[in-house]
Amino acid sequence: MMNQAWMAEQLEELKLQSQFRKIPTAQLASEASGQLIRNGQAMLNMSSNDYLGLSHHSAIAAAMEESLQADGVGAGASRLITGSSAPYAKLEAALASWHGCEAALVFGNGYMCNLGTIAALAGRGDVVLSDRLNHASIVDGIQLSRAEHVRYRHLDLGHLESLLIKHRDARRIWIVTDAIFSMDGDAAPLQELVALKQRYGAGLIVDEAHSGGIYGPQGQGLAAELGVAHAIDVHIGTFGKAFGVYGAYVAGSATLCNWLTNKARPLIYSTALPPSVVAGTLSALGIVQRERWRSERVRMAAQRFRSSLAEAEIPTIGRSDCPIVPVILGSSESALRFSQQLEQHQILAAAIRPPTVPGHTSRIRFSLSAAHSELELNQALQAIIQMAKEKEHTDE
Ligand SMILES: Cc1ncc(COP(=O)(O)O)c(C=O)c1O
Incomplete structure (x- = not known):
């Protein structure tokens, strides 16, 4: 077998830079496409691109x-x-x-x-x-x-x-x-x-x-x-x-x-x-x-989600009614930490890091879906706003 030490070494490098990736075990919830089961627990799925909630239709x-x-x-x-x-x-x-x-x-x-x-x-x-x-x-x-x-x-x-x-x-x-x-x-x-x-x-x-x-x-x-x-x-x-x-x-x-x-x-x-x-x-x-109501619903939810974050002084980027709502955090490490903290609130939202995005623009990419209820999104907003305040506190 060829010596694979070069791979192992470079993977260690990625770990040090908080850029190592692994595939988590998860299962789509059987009824609602807005949720995912991870470690036996239902989580709000804000990671997928199932914008219209059709994956379980x-x-x-x-x-x-x-x-x-x-x-x-x-x-x-x-x-x-x-x-x-x-x-x-x-x-x-x-x-x-x-x-x-x-x-x-x-x-x-x-x-x-x-x-x-x-x-x-x-x-x-x-x-x-x-x-x-x-x-x-x-x-x-x-x-x-x-x-x-x-x-x-x-x-x-x-x-x-x-x-x-x-x-x-x-x-x-x-x-x-x-x-x-x-x-x-x-x-x-x-x-x-x-x-x-x-x-x-x-x-x-x-x-x-x-x-x-x-x-x-x-x-x-x-x-x-x-x-x-x-x-x-x-x-x-x-x-x-x-x-x-x-x-x-x-x-x-x-x-x-x-x-x-x-x-x-x-x-x-x-x-x-x-x-x-x-x-x-x-x-x-x-x-x-x-069913055009699905697109209207997710576009309105995106507008509301962005404006609630803006009110809480959490800047987002992107078109106001786009279901992809990125919050830039800067370093890979802080994006990864934020994503892990979101998981503790039963929210799955991926930390996107280089090389997928340019250096120092690591982010959380919240992805909205017509399958999300208003209640779920309000709870997510509350958790995100609370976490951002805590982060600000510890950064000071
Ligand atoms: C702009 C763009 N094009 C193409 C693709 C690839 O599509 P697929 O997931 O069907 O391979 C993606 C996937 O993320 C994408 O974002």
């Missing part, structure tokens, strides 16, 4: 069970080898019509979708301009593409425009952005990005992982909310967050989806999602479209 579970019986437990191979089972065609047609696009293509998950899509669209001679805080799967997709990877300062349109001018002779220029930034809860200026992409003839890829289901008249995402969906070249969305299930998709032109079917390696060289997951997602899409 009985209609979605029923659709999955029915498909399990009808279609089997696994896809058995890549879709290009065995073909798509019936739920795929229905889901892709529904996604295309939801986005008002010609076509849509389902991927295994959001990570593979970004990786495969960006690497298939960009290549040598191209430039990809990417917001500095874009998700790791976007960063990895660009690296894999072999295009020139240029990061612009977070949300900085002036910087982006200067880069568009600088690289105007590139074979093709792509701009890629998260619609809502996963660790900051703030929004990309999509209207302005559309104006820039049109001015400089660039392609625009928008990842709606944390905005799908929440924004837009039918939950299509932030681009639809801001009225610029028609101008986006590549819409990306995930099903593991607001949809409560698993998987991801690209929506756009038929040419784009044909290109990705031929070029996106994670789609071509990986086993397709189990048909039951696709059937569950189709059911979730219907619920996202019909």
Whole structure:
């Protein structure tokens, strides 16, 4: 066996920096998606991305069970080898019509979708301009593409425009952005990005992982909310967050989806999602479209949560109605300590540390869900405010 001392040493380093990660044992509560069971105790789950509270929806579970019986437990191979089972065609047609696009293509998950899509669209001679805080799967997709990877300062349109001018002779220029930034809860200026992409003839890829289901008249995402969906070249969305299930998709032109079917390696060289997951997602899409009260509820809860923290002089960042509510604490150590103290109040909210976020901006990322009751959120607020006061006291 190869000597693994180098790994052990570097893991010790991470521990010293409060950046060591391990996977805790936890179980989703069987009835309510807003709770988690850890060490036999029910905790308020403020860590997950189940923004609409769909992860325990009985209609979605029923659709999955029915498909399990009808279609089997696994896809058995890549879709290009065995073909798509019936739920795929229905889901892709529904996604295309939801986005008002010609076509849509389902991927295994959001990570593979970004990786495969960006690497298939960009290549040598191209430039990809990417917001500095874009998700790791976007960063990895660009690296894999072999295009020139240029990061612009977070949300900085002036910087982006200067880069568009600088690289105007590139074979093709792509701009890629998260619609809502996963660790900051703030929004990309999509209207302005559309104006820039049109001015400089660039392609625009928008990842709606944390905005799908929440924004837009039918939950299509932030681009639809801001009225610029028609101008986006590549819409990306995930099903593991607001949809409560698993998987991801690209929506756009038929040419784009044909290109990705031929070029996106994670789609071509990986086993397709189990048909039951696709059937569950189709059911979730219907619920996202019909039950808009879920999105209204979580957006209002986010506004209230942010303003209650502000009243208690606890600053948060992000769009006022975004269910991702980060509280910056600075060092990894203090974020980890705060998260552990929250656990003592039966609240699970993850400490987010480098390399996920830049150094000295470690934070608690409170994640709200339509599954949380008003009472649960009020109790959480009380505990957080009390803990922050105690922290201030000990810091003095
Ligand atoms: C912006 C963004 N894109 C993509 C992903 C990956 O999605 P998935 O969890 O479906 O792999 C994430 C996950 O956190 C994300 O935040």
